[in-house]
Amino acid sequence: KAGVTQTPRYLIKTRGQQVTLSCSPISGHRSVSWYQQTPGQGLQFLFEYFSETQRNKGNFPGRFSGRQFSNSRSEMNVSTLELGDSALYLCASSLRTGGDTEAFFGQGTRLTVV
Amino acid sequence: AQSVTQLGSHVSVSEGALVLLRCNYSSSVPPYLFWYVQYPNQGLQLLLKYTSAATLVKGINGFEAEFKKSETSFHLTKPSAHMSDAAEYFCAVSEAAGNKLTFGGGTRVLVKP
Numbered sequence A: 001k002a003g004v005t006q007t008p009r010y011l012i013k014t015r016g017q018q019v020t021l022s023c024s025p026i027s028g029h030r031s032v033s034w035y036q037q038t039p040g041q042g043l044q045f046l047f048e049y050f051s052e053t054q055r056n057k058g059n060f061p062g063r064f065s066g067r068q069f070s071n072s073r074s075e076m077n078v079s080t081l082e083l084g085d086s087a088l089y090l091c092a093s094s095l096r097t098g099g100d101t102e103a104f105f106g107q108g109t110r111l112t113v114v
Numbered sequence B: 001a002q003s004v005t006q007l008g009s010h011v012s013v014s015e016g017a018l019v020l021l022r023c024n025y026s027s028s029v030p031p032y033l034f035w036y037v038q039y040p041n042q043g044l045q046l047l048l049k050y051t052s053a054a055t056l057v058k059g060i061n062g063f064e065a066e067f068k069k070s071e072t073s074f075h076l077t078k079p080s081a082h083m084s085d086a087a088e089y090f091c092a093v094s095e096a097a098g099n100k101l102t103f104g105g106g107t108r109v110l111v112k113p
Helices: none
Strands: A005-007 A010-013 A019-024 A031-038 A042-050 A053-057 A064-068 A074-078 A087-094 A109-113 B003-007 B010-014 B019-026 B032-038 B044-050 B056-058 B064-068 B073-078 B087-094 B101-103 B107-112
Touching: A005 A087, A010 A019, A019 A087, A019 A109, A031 A074, A042 A064, A042 A074, A042 B101, A074 A087, B003 B087, B003 B101, B010 B019, B019 B032, B019 B087, B019 B107, B032 B064, B032 B073, B044 B056, B044 B064, B044 B073, B073 B087
Parallel strands: A010 A109, B010 B107
Antiparallel strands: A005 A019, A019 A074, A031 A042, A031 A087, A042 A053, A064 A074, A087 A109, B003 B019, B019 B073, B032 B044, B032 B087, B056 B064, B064 B073, B087 B101, B087 B107
């Protein structure tokens, strides 16, 4: 069974640009969550999508957005990139939504903003 | 709001020695608690989870954790460290609804031969 696939693995962008990251969940999983990991702030929740609907959102500015497609694949978009957006972005998929559900993480996309 | 505190950002243990990683949580309701491990340039892998069944939870790779409500703790242990245990470990708490995980700051484990 294939795991969570995130593309691309590495990305370099310039300040002010926008970027789109992609996440393909495990087959049959309907929930996708996104996290930002930085040395200073650690792991922070961005948002969760379930059945194409945003279920929960973390404390990030509106420049961070996401969506989920009917096949459960998800994308997140960051507009007007800032240097502080440099981070490892992790996607996690779960079979269903619910606090006791195991989340399976992808390897992440490492975004560098220069 | 829920929060998680991991005591010690770095822990150094000798191969074969006990591994003890501390985690305390703050939650107004009975929580779901998790321990994840992250190897360099990798995502997170679930070690174990507590979901209100047995208070002593056994996970993969010989790890276990004990939920102590009175101490609001969920410490992770492994009796005998192996070189392959060198990684960063994260404790996390989840709300009852949804899949939002709140993580602690992480503890990096170094295993000395």
